[in-house]
Amino acid sequence: MSDLKVAVLGVGVMGADHVARITSRISGARVVVVNDYITEKAEQIASQIEGCRAVIDPLDAIADPDVDAVVLATPGTTHEKQLLACLEHRKPVMCEKPLTTDVSTSLEIVRREAELGRPLIQVGFMRRFDDEYMRLKALIDGGELGQPLLMHCIHRNPSVPGYFDSSLIVKDSLVHEVDVTRFLFGEEIASVQIVRPGSNPGAPEGVVDPQIAILRTVSGRHVDVELFVTTGVAYEVRTEVVGEHGSAMIGLDVGLIRKSAPGTWGGQITPGFRERFGRAYDKEIQRWVDAVQGGDTTGNYVDGPTAWDGYAAAAVCAAGVESLESGLPVDVHLAERP
Ligand SMILES: NC(=O)c1ccc[n+]([C@@H]2O[C@H](COP(=O)([O-])OP(=O)(O)OC[C@H]3O[C@@H](n4cnc5c(N)ncnc54)[C@H](O)[C@@H]3O)[C@@H](O)[C@H]2O)c1
Known part of the structure; x- marks a missing residue:
């Protein structure tokens, strides 16, 4: 060919x-x-x-x-x-x-x-093409965890470009956890709430960072996401699913662990999304x-x-941006799928 x-x-x-x-x-x-x-x-x-x-x-x-x-x-x-x-x-x-x-x-x-x-x-x-997410999906679908009940996610960046504002944290960062939720749980998201903890003094003026997103799926599953894009540290994406028979976590960055004098040990955190x-x-x-x-x-x-996955993610993020203003949960309304 x-x-x-x-x-x-x-x-x-x-x-x-x-x-x-x-x-x-x-x-x-x-x-x-x-x-x-x-x-x-x-x-x-x-x-x-x-x-x-x-x-x-x-x-x-x-x-x-x-x-x-x-x-x-x-x-x-x-x-x-x-x-x-x-x-x-x-x-x-x-x-x-x-x-x-x-x-x-x-x-x-x-x-x-x-x-x-x-x-x-x-x-x-x-x-959806990452080995760790694919293994997590297979574990959930295989039934070993029983019913998945909760998901805890962390999405941290060392820094973001100057044009990044509070709503882009929802539309550009959270959008990945929105898709991960729909992919892993195989259902739509019914509501989203953005909670604002105290802001990082190192974040640019006016940018709400970190943010906590709380997603609820149509069947009532809970997902929380820490979004923190000005950590100054490295790229950290972790996901933990808790089910009725156990839990599973990915994104621990456990590559090479070095031990050296005087009494220290440690490894490296992935610097960015391309790595x-x-x-x-x-x-x-x-x-x-x-x-x-x-x-x-x-x-x-x-x-x-x-394209439907792109549309569904856009609908959840739009509700997230609305919640960023009000602090209240906002329902997601999806059109009928053509
Ligand atoms: N999947 C992911 O993890 C991921 C990561 C980063 C970016 N993205 C997405 O990839 C896309 C590009 O992001 P990026 O970080 O590479 O941005 P970028 O700014 O580095 O690159 C965009 C390029 O498009 C060019 N451009 C602007 N308007 C254009 C037009 N009308 N026609 C043709 N070229 C045009 C710009 O000159 C620039 O070279 C965005 O949609 C972004 O959200 C996805």
Whole structure:
């Protein structure tokens, strides 16, 4: 089978990483077009890859007859227009989260895709491809823990970019635990509450950090999430599920433990998301490429989170942003699934 010819739109942190993994770490695909708002950036990346060229307009890149499929790694604000173009040209697309930046446009994308009769959009919730999360999911589904009852999560970053405000902590950070909850428990989230503990004196002026999110699922399961994005320490993502017959935890960073004089021991904490989830991103893109390659026979161009998952996460995060203001639990209302 010949390689899938991919266009990567937005070659910033994530897009450049995806170009590198498609080019050197996974099989069955190659990057033939790159596009970026900053043309020189795209040209510089294209010049390093054989058979790849920079295309100035993102919509031209999507429509390009030489492009079989698209990876969208542009900022969330541009996703709606670019996803609609992918649907118009019937191009399978791996869209980095968020699907779009608000609930109504996310739902519109879900509906437009449904009208075409086959899923073309995969959303980049990469934790579903992480070995530890996959093992936790298998443990829950295997029934060894009995009924899962609670989940405790920690999501800490050493720092975030200057534009990160209180609501982005919900929409950009919590969104991953929202998807993890839906993935591990296999049900929708009914309500969300954001509690504000005392703020970190080291957080930028006006940014509510840390935050505690309390999610309640439709069947009544409880999930709490500590979100703390200015720790100054490292990247820490931990998840503990408590069931009727025991509990299980992932994300302990127990790699190499060193013991040395005088009487100290310790290891290293993962510095950032690319180190922590690098293998998950590889698996995510490999499985997407394989699904798109097999799409003509199976009729399915997605192997992972769908546009609906992107919409559901957007709906929960919108309720979270509302709760950030009021401090009260806010119900999540999902449209009927097309
Ligand atoms: N799954 C994850 O863990 C994860 C992690 C980080 C970022 N993301 C997501 O990936 C996407 C990109 O984030 P990033 O951190 O790489 O951002 P970034 O700012 O580093 O890169 C974005 C790039 O897109 C370019 N761009 C801006 N507008 C454009 C347009 N209209 N058309 C084409 N290019 C345009 C910018 O010049 C920039 O090079 C976002 O949706 C973000 O939420 C996901």
